[in-house]
Amino acid sequence: xxxxxxxxxxxxxxxxxxxxxxxxxxxxxxxxxxxxxxxxxxxxxxxxxxxxxxxxxxxxxxxxxxxxxxxxxxxxxxxxxxxxxxxxxxxxxxxxxxxxxxxxxxxxxxxxxxxxxxxxxxxxxxxxxxxxxxxxxxxxxxxxxxxxxxxxxxxxxxxxxxxxxxxxxxxxxxxxxxxxxxxxxxxxxxxxxxxxxxxxxxxxxxxxxxxxxxxxxxxxxxxxxxxxxxxxxxxxxxxxxxxxxxxxxxxxxxxxxxxxxxxxxxxxxxxxxxxxxxxxxxxxxxxxxxxxxxxxxxxxxxxxxxxxxxxxxxxxxxxxxxxxxxxxxxxxxxxxxxxxxxxxxxxxxxxxxxxxxxxxxxxxxxxxxxxxxxxxxxxxxxxxxxxxxxxxxxxxxxxxxxxxxxxxxxxxxxxxxxxxxxxxxxxxxxxxxxxxxxxxxxxxxxxxxxxxxxxxxxxxxxxxxxxxxxxxxxxxxxxxxxxxxxxxxxxxxxxxxxxxxxxxxxxxxxxxxxxxxxxxxxxxxxxxxxxxxxxxxxxxxxxxxxxxxxxxxxxxxxxxxxxxxxxxxxxxxxxxxxxxxxxxxxxxxxxxxxxxxxxxxxxxxxxxxxxxxxxxxxxxxxxxxxxxxxxxxxxxxxxxxxxxxxxxxxxxxxxxxxxxxxxxxxxxxxxxxxxxxxxxxxxxxxxxxxxxxxxxxxxxxxxxxxxxxxxxxxxxxxxxxxxxxxxxxxxxxxxxxxxxxxxxxxxxxxxxxxxxxxxxxxxxxxxxxxxxxxxxxxxxxxxxxxxxxxxxxxxxxxxxxxxxxxxxxxxxxxxxxxxxxxxxxxxxxxxxxxxxxxxxxxxxxxxxxxxxxxxxxxxxxxxxxxxxxxxxxxxxxxxxxxxxxxxxxxxxxxxxxxxxxx
Numbered sequence: 001x002x003x004x005x006x007x008x009x010x011x012x013x014x015x016x017x018x019x020x021x022x023x024x025x026x027x028x029x030x031x032x033x034x035x036x037x038x039x040x041x042x043x044x045x046x047x048x049x050x051x052x053x054x055x056x057x058x059x060x061x062x063x064x065x066x067x068x069x070x071x072x073x074x075x076x077x078x079x080x081x082x083x084x085x086x087x088x089x090x091x092x093x094x095x096x097x098x099x100x101x102x103x104x105x106x107x108x109x110x111x112x113x114x115x116x117x118x119x120x121x122x123x124x125x126x127x128x129x130x131x132x133x134x135x136x137x138x139x140x141x142x143x144x145x146x147x148x149x150x151x152x153x154x155x156x157x158x159x160x161x162x163x164x165x166x167x168x169x170x171x172x173x174x175x176x177x178x179x180x181x182x183x184x185x186x187x188x189x190x191x192x193x194x195x196x197x198x199x200x201x202x203x204x205x206x207x208x209x210x211x212x213x214x215x216x217x218x219x220x221x222x223x224x225x226x227x228x229x230x231x232x233x234x235x236x237x238x239x240x241x242x243x244x245x246x247x248x249x250x251x252x253x254x255x256x257x258x259x260x261x262x263x264x265x266x267x268x269x270x271x272x273x274x275x276x277x278x279x280x281x282x283x284x285x286x287x288x289x290x291x292x293x294x295x296x297x298x299x300x301x302x303x304x305x306x307x308x309x310x311x312x313x314x315x316x317x318x319x320x321x322x323x324x325x326x327x328x329x330x331x332x333x334x335x336x337x338x339x340x341x342x343x344x345x346x347x348x349x350x351x352x353x354x355x356x357x358x359x360x361x362x363x364x365x366x367x368x369x370x371x372x373x374x375x376x377x378x379x380x381x382x383x384x385x386x387x388x389x390x391x392x393x394x395x396x397x398x399x400x401x402x403x404x405x406x407x408x409x410x411x412x413x414x415x416x417x418x419x420x421x422x423x424x425x426x427x428x429x430x431x432x433x434x435x436x437x438x439x440x441x442x443x444x445x446x447x448x449x450x451x452x453x454x455x456x457x458x459x460x461x462x463x464x465x466x467x468x469x470x471x472x473x474x475x476x477x478x479x480x481x482x483x484x485x486x487x488x489x490x491x492x493x494x495x496x497x498x499x500x501x502x503x504x505x506x507x508x509x510x511x512x513x514x515x516x517x518x519x520x521x522x523x524x525x526x527x528x529x530x531x532x533x534x535x536x537x538x539x540x541x542x543x544x545x546x547x548x549x550x551x552x553x554x555x556x557x558x559x560x561x562x563x564x565x566x567x568x569x570x571x572x573x574x575x576x577x578x579x580x581x582x583x584x585x586x587x588x589x590x591x592x593x594x595x596x597x598x599x600x601x602x603x604x605x606x607x608x609x610x611x612x613x614x615x616x617x618x619x620x621x622x623x624x625x626x627x628x629x630x631x632x633x634x635x636x637x638x639x640x641x642x643x644x645x646x647x648x649x650x651x652x653x654x655x656x657x658x659x660x661x662x663x664x665x666x667x668x669x670x671x672x673x674x675x676x677x678x679x680x681x682x683x684x685x686x687x688x689x690x691x692x693x694x695x696x697x698x699x700x701x702x703x704x705x706x707x708x709x710x711x712x713x714x715x716x717x718x719x720x721x722x723x724x725x726x727x728x729x730x731x732x733x734x735x736x737x738x739x740x741x742x743x744x745x746x747x748x749x750x751x752x753x754x755x756x757x758x759x760x761x762x763x764x765x766x767x768x769x770x771x772x773x774x775x776x777x778x779x780x781x782x783x784x785x786x787x788x789x790x791x792x793x794x795x796x797x798x799x800x801x802x803x804x805x806x807x808x809x810x811x812x813x814x815x816x817x818x819x820x821x822x823x824x825x826x827x828x829x830x831x832x833x834x835x836x837x838x839x840x841x842x843x844x845x846x847x848x849x850x851x852x853x854x855x856x857x858x859x860x861x862x863x864x865x866x867x868x869x870x871x872x873x874x875x876x877x878x879x880x881x882x883x884x885x886x887x888x889x890x891x892x893x894x895x896x897x898x899x900x901x902x
Contacts, residue, residue, distance in 0.1 A: 023207035024070030030200050031060035031067075055196035058097070058128045062136050063200045065090055069143045070207040084147045090140025094133035101130050135169050135201040138162045142208055163212055167205035173198030234529060235522040242514045242521075261494070262477060266465040269479035269492045272409060273463075276420070277484025279402050280358070280377065283327075284367060287379035290323055290331065291365075291393040297383045300391030304336035313342055320344025323395075329376065332394040347396055348372045354439045356422035356429055359487040369422070369488070370396070371431050371439070374403040410434035415476075415495030422488050423459045430455070454478040458489025553635075553654040561585045564649070573635075573656055575628030586652065590625040592632065622657065634661055667729075679722045686715040724864040731871045738781040738875060742899045745810060745825060746773040748782065752789030753808065759794040764802040767793060770809040776825055777899040780876045788872050789827075791865040792892050796831035799890070804832050813895060822898035830891045836884035844882065845870050869894075 065086045072083045096107050142162050145155055290296065296319050299312040306312075320331040321344055330345035349355065352370035355378070365381035376398050383391040409418035410433060419440070421430040430440040444456050454466060458480035465479040470493065479492045547554045553570035557563055563586050566578045574590055581589055587596060625635045633656060640651045689712040692700060700708065730736035753767050760767050778785075796806040807830045814823035836844060845866050870880040873894045884890035 020207055020210040021071050023203055023210065024067045027067035027070060027200060027203045027207060028064050030196060030203065031055070031063045033196075055200070056128055058093070059132055059136075059197050059200070062090060062093060062128075063204070066136065066139050066143075066204050067207075069139075070204075070211055080147050084144060087140045087143035087147060090136050091144065094128065094137040094140070097128045098130060098133045098137070100127065101133075129197065131169055131173065132197045132201060135166050135204065138166050139204055139208060142166075142211070146211070159212060163205065163208040166201065166208060170198060170201030170203075170205045174202045234525050235518075238521045238525070239518050242518050245514070258477075262465045262479075265477060265479040265492055265494055266463070266481075268409075269465070269481040269490055270463055272405065272418075272492075273481035273483045273490045275405065276402060276488070276490060277486060279399060279405075280367075280369075280486055281484070283377045283397055283399060284365075284379060286326065287328075287367075287377070287393075287395040287397065288365065288381050290319065290395060291381035291383045291391075293319060295319070296393075297385040297390055300333065300335060300341075300383045301385055303333075303341055304390055307335060307339055307341065317342055317344055326397075327400065328395055328397040330396050334392040334394070336388075336390050338392070341391075347394075348376055349378055349396060352376065354429060354431060356424070357487075358422075359485055369431075369486075375399040375406070375431070406431075409492060413494060417493045419455075419491050419493075420483070420488055421455050421459065421491065428455050428459060428489075454480040454491050455489055458482055458491055459487070551655075553656075555586055555652040555654070557586050557650045557652060561587060563589070570654070573627075573633065573654065574625070590635075590654075592624065592626045595624065625654070634658055679719070679726075682715060682718055682722065686712065686719055689715060721864075724868060727864075727868050731868065731875075736872075736875070738784060740779050740781055740876070742777040742779050742901075743782050743785075745776050745778050745827070748778075748780075748785055749773050749789065749808065749810065749827065752786045752793065755786065756790050756793035756797070759797045760806070763797045763800065765797040765800045765804050765806055767797075767806050767808060770807050771811075773810040774812050774825060776812065776822070777901065778825065778896045779899050780896065781872075784872045785876070788869040788894065789829075791869045792829040795865065796829050796833075796890075796892070799833040800831045801833055806831050812898070822900040824895045825898050826893050826895045828891055828893040830889060832889040835886040835888050836882075836890055837886055841884070845880075866892075 069083050069086050069090075072079055099105065100107055139162075142159050145159055296316060299309075299315045299319075302309045302312040303316070316333045320328075320333070320342075323331060324345050328345060330343060330347040332343045332347060333341040335341055349368075349370060352372040354371040355368045358367040358369055365379055367380070368378045370376040370378055376396050379395045379397075381393050381395075382389045383393060406418055406420060410416065417434045417436075419430045419433045419436075421428045421440075421442075423429075423444075424441070427441055427443040430436075430442060432439060442453075442455060444453060454468060457464065459482070461482045463479075463481040465477060467475060468478050470476050470478075476493045476495055481490050482488070483490055547567045550567065550569055553573040554565070554567040555563060555570055556565035563581050563584055566576070566581050571577055576589060620636055620638045622634060622636050625633050627633055636655045636657045638653050640653075641649070689708055691697070693705065693708050693712060727736065749769070753769070756767065759765075793806060793808070800806055808828070809830075810825060810827045812823060813826045873880045873896070876896065878894055878896040880892070880894040882890060882892045
């Protein structure tokens with residue numbers, strides 16, 4: 001047996017495993033990469049996509065179990081029980097992890113962190129995200145329901161809904177990663193699921209889709225409702241595609257809008273932080289300018305020597321009053337010894353609800369930013385004269401512009417807010433905001449947690465924008481930036497709900513349009529697809545009924561010889577039920593073991609050079625098959641190949657020919673009896689009667705002579721009948737011998753007419769040659785051709801009226817192609833008798849066929865002459881036909897090829 005045929009015969013063609021199992025292999029291979037990444041400490045292998053989270057080991061183990069369920073078979077009990085166990089694990093473990101998320105508990109399902117290899121690598125295994133838990137839970141339910149063979153309509157609908165949900169979840173997450181749409185996989189994963197996990201859920205959903213069609217049988221489902229089911233599935237898929245398209249479109253719009261909003265608020269925070277820094281710098285310079293006035297410094301030197309110097313005190317007070325209109329609320333003067341001298345205006349430091357120190361600014365002194373119904377800058381600057389400190393000037397100036405700026409930032413939108421903060425011990429102190437009128441003290445306990453806070457990042461000198469959850473629990477977009485070198489941080493916040501209000505309106509419009517699209521598409525499917533599907537299903541039902549009620553056994557096999565279908569007649573013929581043979585090799589079931597090797601290459605391997613042609617395809621071949629009981633059954637087998645998605649499939653028809661074999665045996669016995677037991681004695685009887693009538697034994701009385709003539713004629717008819725039967729048997733069995741040689745056609749026709757003269761005299765008919773026969777040669781068996789001519793002439797004489805004529809003619813019909821063929825010649829025999837009725841035309845050349853009528857049937861005959869004649873002409877590569885008109889006559893002719901003597 002050829003190796004290729006043997007491999008095919010025993011099912012080693014790996015490409016026959018199906019899409020479902022390919023997806024199962026892929027689903028098992030994905031965690032294998034992740035396992036390798038964990039063991040080798042390779043972060044790229046863990047995340048697959050750069051910049052994304054790594055798949056947890058818990059997810060990897062569960063995906064392997066799901067892949068095993070896709071790869072497995074549900075036919076044997078042990079496999080079904082094993083896969084049922086895997087299904088229970090896929091339900092229980094994700095359910096408990098979901099409970100961990102909901103109830104904030106730990107059941108110990110993340111104990112993989114205790115592995116030394118993982119602990120040594122410095123990587124941590126995160127808890128399985130909720131969306132992955134739900135997807136695996138739903139997949140486990142699908143596998144469990146299918147293994148229980150629950151076939152109710154509601155269960156099948158539930159399975160479809162579960163599969164579509166898994167597909168939707170996996171598609172949303174995967175599309176989100178592929179298109180870099182954080183919104184999609186954030187929503188689908190509830191907490192940023194890992195990219196490998198999203199890919200695994202997508203593969204699992206696709207595998208479940210093919211699993212539903214490949215494993216879950218629809219026993220009991222009515223074929224009449226299949227068109228509605230298929231239309232419903234198409235409508236659901238259209239809805240899913242519309243939802244995915246809508247969510248993807250919304251995510252694209254949202255991401256673009258969010259990016260634009262983020263850029264705007266980040267730039268606004270940076271620009272206003274620079275403006276606030278400039279305001280503080282300007283106020284610092286102004287405060288410093290008081291302490292640098294030369295006249296004031298001289299007065300402070302005098303007051304350092306004599307604190308009661310009235311003239312110096314008056315001058316200092318006048319200087320202070322001069323600066324009050326510039327925005328200062330109060331100015332205090334101290335001498336070099338630190339003694340208080342005087343105050344101009346009103347100092348508000350004692351009434352301030354918050355005072356935060358500022359880092360050294362342009363002034364170079366000690367500064368604090370106060371809050372007292374607005375921002376107040378308190379500056380302490382030394383008065384230096386000739387390198388010596390002669391006094392100190394303390395100023396407090398209300399920063400009206402800063403207060404207005406912050407107020408404008410806080411009221412930019414209905415939900416906008418802005419806060420200015422400074423670092424304090426173990427936290428940050430923030431000035432009142434729009435929604436928090438009191439002073440805020442925000443704890444910042446540690447660096448790792450601290451760096452996640454926008455306030456902490458601003459105080460650390462960073463600038464940017466992030467989406468965070470504020471104290472009230474609202475999700476806001478916060479932009480942060482440091483305020484120069486003053487140790488302050490500015491944070492601007494805007495509510496995402498308000499920002500997305502317009503976007504939601506657009507999404508609602510998009511949702512309405514998609515809903516209309518789904519409704520319109522569903523209507524189109526019902527009007528266009530459903531009738532087509534119904535027609536296809538009706539044809540399928542009709543074909544199934546035909547096959548089930550066929551008297552032939554029908555078997556459909558795959559390219560590797562695996563049985564896919566087995567009709568009722570096949571069950572009756574071979575004794576095997578449909579469930580017993582599905583999935584098994586046809587030849588191993590029906591071919592006797594001793595003959596298996598001799599036929600396996602011809603029958604099993606339907607593919608020949610990739611074109612679906614085999615040695616027995618589209619041919620009838622007789623083989624011996626075996627019944628389940630061991631009894632041998634002769635069968636006639638024919639195979640029609642059909643290409644489908646899985647390769648070449650064979651439609652095998654097997655017909656029990658046991659009865660035909662018996663009939664053939666009886667026919668052979670009959671032919672043998674006719675040939676040896678009837679013809680020989682009948683020939684002897686016919687010859688003896690001829691001798692008696694010829695006077696060999698003396699004169700015979702008239703009455704006796706009449707009886708002998710009747711016996712002689714009947715014996716002659718019996719001999720012709722026997723010879724015709726034997727000739728027909730030789731033709732059918734292919735045993736009739738022909739001796740071909742080039743013969744002159746005129747000579748053959750003349751001999752036939754001479755030998756047939758007796759028939760003309762018997763029926764009172766004259767044979768006439770209408771015109772000279774063309775002097776051509778034909779390559780024929782001379783005796784067989786004369787036999788055909790005699791048959792046509794005797795038939796013409798028999799069906800002609802007494803005194804009529806039978807006309808014989810020959811003419812060249814086709815001159816042929818010069819140098820290649822010499823053309824054809826037609827020989828025609830025409831009678832002017834009763835003709836052939838139109839209803840008998842189609843059976844005139846059939847065996848034992850005779851024109852039946854009141855005055856025709858009495859002509860007698862075997863009904864085999866014309867059938868034998870046409871078979872002989874065909875064996876000589878010619879053709880025969882006729883034309884006839886009732887009560888006018890008939891014209892029989894045959895055509896033969898002319899010998900090209902060149």
